[in-house]
Amino acid sequence: MKEDIYTGNCLDVLPTLDKDSIDLVITDPPYFLDGFDNNWKKGQVLVKERTGVIGGLPVGMKFDRRQGIALQEFMTDVSNLMYVVMKPGAFAVVFSQPRLAHRMAIALEEANFEIRDLYAWHFNRRSQPKAFSMDHFVRQKVMSDDEKEELIEKLQGRKTPQLRPQFEAMILAQKPKIGTFIENWLEHETGLIDMAASLDGKAPSTIMTVEKPSRSQFNGHSTVKPVRLIEHLIKLFSIPGQTVLDPFLGSGTTAVGAKKLGRRYIGIEINPEYVSIAKRRLDMAPDGGKCMNVEVLDPNNMLAWVCFILKRLFLMFCLSLSMSRSAWGQQKSAKELVFFVTVVQ
Numbered sequence: 001m002k003e004d005i006y007t008g009n010c011l012d013v014l015p016t017l018d019k020d021s022i023d024l025v026i027t028d029p030p031y032f033l034d035g036f037d038n039n040w041k042k043g044q045v046l047v048k049e050r051t052g053v054i055g056g057l058p059v060g061m062k063f064d065r066r067q068g069i070a071l072q073e074f075m076t077d078v079s080n081l082m083y084v085v086m087k088p089g090a091f092a093v094v095f096s097q098p099r100l101a102h103r104m105a106i107a108l109e110e111a112n113f114e115i116r117d118l119y120a121w122h123f124n125r126r127s128q129p130k131a132f133s134m135d136h137f138v139r140q141k142v143m144s145d146d147e148k149e150e151l152i153e154k155l156q157g158r159k160t161p162q163l164r165p166q167f168e169a170m171i172l173a174q175k176p177k178i179g180t181f182i183e184n185w186l187e188h189e190t191g192l193i194d195m196a197a198s199l200d201g202k203a204p205s206t207i208m209t210v211e212k213p214s215r216s217q218f219n220g221h222s223t224v225k226p227v228r229l230i231e232h233l234i235k236l237f238s239i240p241g242q243t244v245l246d247p248f249l250g251s252g253t254t255a256v257g258a259k260k261l262g263r264r265y266i267g268i269e270i271n272p273e274y275v276s277i278a279k280r281r282l283d284m285a286p287d288g289g290k291c292m293n294v295e296v297l298d299p300n301n302m303l304a305w306v307c308f309i310l311k312r313l314f315l316m317f318c319l320s321l322s323m324s325r326s327a328w329g330q331q332k333s334a335k336e337l338v339f340f341v342t343v344v345q
Contacts, residue, residue, distance in 0.1 A: 005255065005282075007275045010247035010268040014081035017266065022085045023190055023242035024263075025092035026233055026254045028225060029075060031100055072103040072110075078247060079111035079173075085245070089177035089184040089191030091237040093170050095121070095225070101169040113173035120167040121229060122209045131159035170208075170233075189239060197235035199228075204236060224250070230257035238263060240288070252278025262288035 006013045082092060092113065096104040105115050138151050177184035177191045184191045197204055210229040230253050234244060240262040246254035249267035251274050258265035259282060269275050 005249065005252070005267045005269070005275060005278055007269060007272055009270050010078060011081065013268045014078070014085060014247060017085045017245075019084055020087050020188075021243065022082075022245045022266070023087055023090055023188075024234065024238040024244045025082055025086060025090070025094075025246070026230060026244060027092070027246045027248045028095040028250065029078070029104070029248050031071065031097045068100055068103040071100055072107045075104055075107035076110045079108050079113060082245075082247065083111045083113065083175060086175045087188045087190050088175055089181075089188055090175050091116070091190070091193075092173045092175075093119075093233050093237065094173065096169045096171060098165075098167070098169045101171060104169075105171050105173075108171065108173040112176070114176055115171065116174050117172040117206060119170040119172060119206045119208060121170055121225075122167045122207055123212045124166070124209070125212050129164045130162040132162075133157070133159050189242070193236050194239075197232060199232050204232070208232065225253045227253055227257050227260075230254055231261055234258060234261050234263060249278055250274050252281045256281050256285045259285050260288045 086092070092108070094104055094108065101118065105118075109115060134155050135152055138148050138155070141148065141151075143151075174191070178187065181191055195203060199208060199210065208229060210226045210232075213224050213226045234257050238244060241264070243264040243266060244254060244258040245266045245268075247268045249255060249269040252267060252269075255265040255267045255278060267278060269278065
């Protein structure tokens with residue numbers, strides 16, 4: 001499968017991809033927060049629009065259970081198509097706004113994926129508080145000015161229940177493996193994770209702290225994910241040379257991370273403007289070719305360095321051992337060696 005970016009609706013493009021050809025999916029679907037009316041018509045949400053208002057409230061602030069139901073129905077259709085093109089044991093990392101993560105997970109389960117975990121992308125940069133003051137609404141009520149001021153004073157500045165957001169949810173789903181973990185790996189090289197991949201020199205965890213990226217002069221996408229975070233996910237759940245799919249490519253961060261790490265990429269994006277941005281970013285991104293995962297270590301973390309050196313020494317030992325056919329046996333396959341090396345690297 002070649003590297004490619006498709007301009008179109010993922011519901012139309014996914015059926016054209018080869019069955020069982022995708023090793024990893026990383027995607028940030030629309031959360032049904034933008035570009036739709038009071039009836040939450042899902043046909044209008046595939047292109048993320050600028051922030052506006054719905055029924056007097058800013059986009060994303062109108063809480064309606066139909067929003068979650070519509071998202072679940074839409075993502076169930078997408079997930080069914082993803083399932084067909086993914087290899088057995090392949091992982092899908094799907095971003096979600098926290099309050100809609102349950103709907104996203106149900107959609108994946110409805111498509112027969114296994115929900116393996118829930119991760120949090122944590123960021124420290126200040127986000128705009130989304131809680132609303134009641135003062136404006138009180139002053140619109142039909143009552144005397146004195147009563148309004150009395151009510152405002154009684155409320156003591158209380159606002160709607162929305163704290164300042166500092167994380168996004170990431171759902172880890174897996175297409176069921178065939179046989180045992182080892183049997184599935186030997187056949188498809190999927191289903192196992194690289195615990196040597198690290199953001200900070202420590203063992204990878206479910207909380208991933210990476211700052212939000214600043215908007216560039218030519219990339220005005222409203223929900224750009226940091227390349228460093230996407231690269232971390234790619235290292236965890238794939239190996240060089242494999243194919244990473246993003247059905248909602250946006251401005252191309254998943255494809256950029258895949259290219260830098262020597263993976264093939266398939267991206268689908270309905271907005272031609274974002275496709276142009278993604279292609280421009282890919283032109284500027286270095287090509288990782290067949291390079292191995294790069295591990296970033298904290299220079300002050302002595303334990304991490306000791307573990308790193310020991311793992312590499314063990315890897316060298318395994319490689320030297322593999323050179324002896326008598327040691328491995330005449331019947332051991334190349335795939336078994338690749339599996340063993342990948343696990344310890």
